Amino acid sequence: MEEEQKNPRLLDIFKLPCAKRVELHYAGARAHLINSSDILRQSSQEQQLYEKYHSAGEPYGPCIYSSKGEHFTEVAPKLKKLVENIKFDLKYFGYMEYAYGLEEHRQIMKTIILRDHQLTDYINTVPIEYHFEVGCFMNSTRLCMYDLGRLIVQECKDRKPYVLSFEPGWDYAGVYESLNMEVLHLPITHKTEFVPDLNEWTKYLDKQKVKHLDLVIINTQHNPTGKQWTSDVVNYLIDLALKYHSYLLIDDAYYCVNDPRIPVVNTVKLWLERLKYIQFKDEMFNRWIQTRPFGKQFNCNAMGVAAVTASPTLMSRLNHIYWDHHYINGCLNAEIMCQWLKDHLHDADEFIVENCLELTRKKKIIREFMEKELGYPSNAICTGPSTSYLLFQAPTVYQQDKEKENKSISDITEDFSNSLFYSTGVMLSGKLFSHSDVSPFVRLHLGSDCDNLEEILRRFKQAGLNYQMKEKFPGEKGLKKNVKINK
Ligand SMILES: Cc1ncc(COP(=O)(O)O)c(C=O)c1O
Numbered sequence: 001m002e003e004e005q006k007n008p009r010l011l012d013i014f015k016l017p018c019a020k021r022v023e024l025h026y027a028g029a030r031a032h033l034i035n036s037s038d039i040l041r042q043s044s045q046e047q048q049l050y051e052k053y054h055s056a057g058e059p060y061g062p063c064i065y066s067s068k069g070e071h072f073t074e075v076a077p078k079l080k081k082l083v084e085n086i087k088f089d090l091k092y093f094g095y096m097e098y099a100y101g102l103e104e105h106r107q108i109m110k111t112i113i114l115r116d117h118q119l120t121d122y123i124n125t126v127p128i129e130y131h132f133e134v135g136c137f138m139n140s141t142r143l144c145m146y147d148l149g150r151l152i153v154q155e156c157k158d159r160k161p162y163v164l165s166f167e168p169g170w171d172y173a174g175v176y177e178s179l180n181m182e183v184l185h186l187p188i189t190h191k192t193e194f195v196p197d198l199n200e201w202t203k204y205l206d207k208q209k210v211k212h213l214d215l216v217i218i219n220t221q222h223n224p225t226g227k228q229w230t231s232d233v234v235n236y237l238i239d240l241a242l243k244y245h246s247y248l249l250i251d252d253a254y255y256c257v258n259d260p261r262i263p264v265v266n267t268v269k270l271w272l273e274r275l276k277y278i279q280f281k282d283e284m285f286n287r288w289i290q291t292r293p294f295g296k297q298f299n300c301n302a303m304g305v306a307a308v309t310a311s312p313t314l315m316s317r318l319n320h321i322y323w324d325h326h327y328i329n330g331c332l333n334a335e336i337m338c339q340w341l342k343d344h345l346h347d348a349d350e351f352i353v354e355n356c357l358e359l360t361r362k363k364k365i366i367r368e369f370m371e372k373e374l375g376y377p378s379n380a381i382c383t384g385p386s387t388s389y390l391l392f393q394a395p396t397v398y399q400q401d402k403e404k405e406n407k408s409i410s411d412i413t414e415d416f417s418n419s420l421f422y423s424t425g426v427m428l429s430g431k432l433f434s435h436s437d438v439s440p441f442v443r444l445h446l447g448s449d450c451d452n453l454e455e456i457l458r459r460f461k462q463a464g465l466n467y468q469m470k471e472k473f474p475g476e477k478g479l480k481k482n483v484k485i486n487k
Helices: 002-006 010-014 018-033 045-055 077-085 103-116 120-125 141-156 172-177 198-208 231-244 267-275 281-285 312-322 331-343 345-373 409-424 450-463 475-479
Strands: 064-066 133-137 162-167 182-187 215-218 247-251 288-293 306-310 389-393 426-428 441-445
Touching: 018 045, 018 064, 018 450, 045 409, 045 426, 045 475, 064 450, 077 331, 077 345, 103 120, 103 133, 103 306, 103 331, 120 267, 133 141, 133 312, 133 331, 141 172, 141 215, 141 247, 141 288, 141 306, 141 312, 162 172, 172 182, 182 198, 198 231, 215 231, 231 247, 231 267, 247 267, 267 281, 267 288, 288 312, 306 312, 331 345, 345 389, 345 450, 409 426, 409 441, 409 450, 409 475, 426 441, 426 450
Parallel strands: 064 426, 162 182, 162 215, 215 247, 247 288
Antiparallel strands: 133 306, 288 306, 389 441
């Protein structure tokens, strides 16, 4: 109790001392990264890194895992409580007939989407043939995006489909290249502080001599930069989708992970307003989809539950396609999320605000520390109002490898983040920008306890991380603790 008063922070609601929460993070990291099979481990770069660090006796302390979206201690406390006490009705234990959820779950999701995206007026004013459906999807939106890709591939018949994505960006390329689709990457660079530059985008598209676009992706609350795109950027992408009659994927993964003091850009509303006034709206009404996973906003990625919004025709086609490859088995997770959104909505809303304010504070503190203590210039760190990530640049000594050793940007960031791991035990998302020569930045996930983040910074400083460090970290040799580097 005394400890809580000294550190009155959001997650003291857990009624656990800070040190305990840091321990819980270590335990979570270990649970996800340990793999006793040499062969199985080959398919996970992070498990391979961990094995080396672990075998060396964890020289800088237990592994801190801040790469993708590791939420071992920060799950919304009242959601956690609900999970601990929930009683499941037996009806939720069967196979799922419908990938887009039970009727009762879909209606709960619909209420949330209408409210969060202010779409009630839309529904009340457009003819019924333009009413959308909201699904309760249970196995990560990646799968639903994949099904959309399969549908597009079928439609394109003899031609390779084109997807318009951006770089850096989430792993849309992983989804669509696996379907043999061609993915184009609009550049977002540190030259414009990771704010999209529409002139650059137009130049890029002209250079590609684009004939077809079959899918345009919009990720307004942008992962990994955390910048929120303006409505001009959103409209630019909508214009392209309309010009090419392409499908439109509105990825709203971080719609509710946004600094609450900054108005959120409501992409789906902008899109539906535009749709009212176009000539071929019947065609385009069946060509858009919005995905909104709830893992990000309540820090429970492992649940994999999302609201998916689309026209009834498109949703029905996607449901048909998913049968080809598997069953969806997440009804229990869907029921937990729906109880949370129906019976505990006030707690859920409160958590979103508190979590986003806390993320904003974390970004500010880390930026200040890196600028003051690690010699980072302001523009070598990227933060924005959205998402739970912060980007920072590889020190200049790593960047020089581009000319000296003709290394690609993604090799530079991988080299830097691996060697930083061997010298600190902090695992970041390194090979993030793998598709083009954009910017040698690595991504730090901020979804762990503040004490854990402080420990990350302490280890960075102790290891000698500095923007202008003269020598690189010693790589695997760093696992022998006493290797000194020339700061
Ligand atoms: C931008 C973006 N879209 C989609 C996803 C997939 O989320 P989920 O697997 O929770 O559906 C992620 C996950 O990190 C993401 O960052």
